[in-house]
Amino acid sequence: MSDNPILNIVDLSVIDTLNQHPLINHLSMAIYPHRSLAIVGESGSGKSLLAKAIVGLLPSSLSAQGDIFFHDKRLSDLSAKQWQQMRGRKISLVVQNAMSAFDPLMTIGHQFDETLNTHFSLSVVQRQQRIMASLDKVKLLQVHNLLNSYPHQLSGGQLQRVMIAIALALEPDIIIADEPTTALDAITQFEVMQAFTALIDENKATLIFITHDLGLVKGIADDIAVMKNGEIIEFNNKAALLSAPKHPYTQFLLATRQKLTERFDKIRGNHVIKC
Structure with a gap:
């Protein structure tokens, strides 16, 4: 592990300006290069x-206090132009609802090419080569048809993989994946998680994977942070947290997951016997 964090969050609070209620409350956390961090918590935990606070996309009704440093650079000091250059290229966000990330009036290929043209000085041929290589790595088929399609013509799984392919092509230092598999079926979830694993392995990127499902991140996380009511209540490496959770809420999450797994195994076993 590097001695210096790639991302250092110091005493961060996110305040609802309408009622001054803190939605994130004095949160501090250091994230180190080339590691995968899972942030786990229930809906509404922050x-x-x-x-959104990390990538500077909080809505106007919310204000951030405290500091976030990227490679020791204070993100709150960035101008709008600097944020545009940083977002995507250095810190990439893959959102839960992939449809909302694309312009419905432009083809996937046009949007992919425009993104690369914004961040790199590449020829048309070089951009096309990078697009095709990235789509191949996330196992998308019939890519020529896909690139000529509009977002509404693709499935949720295809759009998620396109978003991962764009992140791959931009080669960011940090990828933040915000519940990217919630709306997907189990098979597509597995394939998308494989794509993330390949992405961080090949690019030596740092991954922040946000989810409500502890079981989902067992195969991808190096470290796990458990979040509740806007605070990090437990942070540890995966092996230690899963084998000996200290906080009662973490223990509850693990116990609930175990019960669901046992119930599923029982149902599956009964089904096999009946067949």
């Missing part, structure tokens, strides 16, 4: 707000 996970997605944390992701």
Whole structure:
């Protein structure tokens, strides 16, 4: 592990300006290069707000206090133009609802090419080569038809993989994936998680994976942070947290997951016997 964090969050609070209620409350956390961090918590715990705060996309009704440093650079000091250059290229966000990330009036190929043209000085041929290589790595088929399609013509799984392919092509230092598999079926979830694993392995990127499902991140996380009511209540490496959780809420999440797994195994076993 590097001695210096790639992302250092110091005493971060996110305040609802209408009622001055803190939605994230004095959160501090250091994230180190080339590691995969899972942030786990129930809906409303502040996970997605944390992701938006990191990439500077909080809505105008919310204000951030405290500091976020990327490679020791204070993100709050960035101008709008600097944020545009940073977002996507250095810190990439993959959102839960992939449809909302694309312009419905432009083809996938046009949007992919425009993104690369914004961040790189590449020829048309070089951009096309990078697009095709990235789509191949996330196992998308019939890519020529896909690139000529509009977002509404693709499935949720295809759109998620396109978003991962764009992140791959941009080669960011940090990828933040905010519940990217929630709306997908189990098979597509597995394939998308495989794509993320390949992405961080090949690019030596740092991954922040946000989810409500502890079981989902067992195969991808190096470290796990458990979030509740806008605070990190437990942070540890995966092996230690899963084998000996200290906080009662973490223990509850693991016990609930175990019960669901046992119930599923029982149902599956009964089904096999009946067949």
